[in-house]
């Protein structure tokens with residue numbers, strides 16, 4: 001009886017894992033963080049890469065007709081866009097190696113900082129830099145925001161505590177492994193070790209983690225990609 005139940009459980013797990021598909025992009029921080037979570041939890045998945053700067057595939061437009069953005073996650077036919085929601089869904093569906101805090105306040109704060117990074121830091125950190133003629137003022141503004149994260153990581157190994165979690169995946173995919181490549185391409189040292197010792201310590205730790213190494217874009221190739229994004233932002237700001 002027990003054996004039969006175990007077999008049923010195993011069959012249903014296999015059935016679940018058969019239907020995992022990610023539509024992402026190699027350069028997209030929003031996609032990179034989803035792969036990190038899937039790898040951490042050992043969930044097998046099919047991956048389809050979008051070259052969204054060139055053309056969006058009919059599949060992407062069909063699955064995410066509202067935002068037309070990557071990533072899109074598909075699990076047994078259920079379609080889910082938006083990286084924060086996808087990470088939460090993954091965490092609740094595959095409960096091994098949890099990535100979100102269990103404590104309600106800690107969980108709410110992890111969401112708060114994730115939103116802060118994806119909305120505030122990203123917009124000041126890249127858009128305003130690409131548009132700005134007063135580049136020094138834009139750099140100072142971005143550093144003021146990043147300083148909040150420096151304080152948040154002080155004395156901790158990871159944002160979520162002892163091991164890599166949701167917030168490390170969000171901040172890591174966005175700041176050191178995406179925006180910083182843009183800043184590097186623009187010749188800006190946004191996070192000098194002297195000013196941000198704790199963040200630099202955390203970045204070094206992240207770079208040593210296998211699933212992070214496997215998911216982040218190649219640096220040189222990414223810098224070239226980020227320069228294309230900067231050119232796009234500049235061109236768009238000229239027409240508005």
Ligand SMILES: N[C@@H](CCC(=O)N[C@@H](CS)C(=O)NCC(=O)O)C(=O)O
Nearest residue numbers: 028029030052069070071082083084
């Ligand atoms: N809020 C979304 C943002 C996703 C996003 O901006 N994806 C970018 C790639 S990095 C995209 O697909 N851009 C296509 C476009 O803007 O047309 C998330 O968290 O998933």
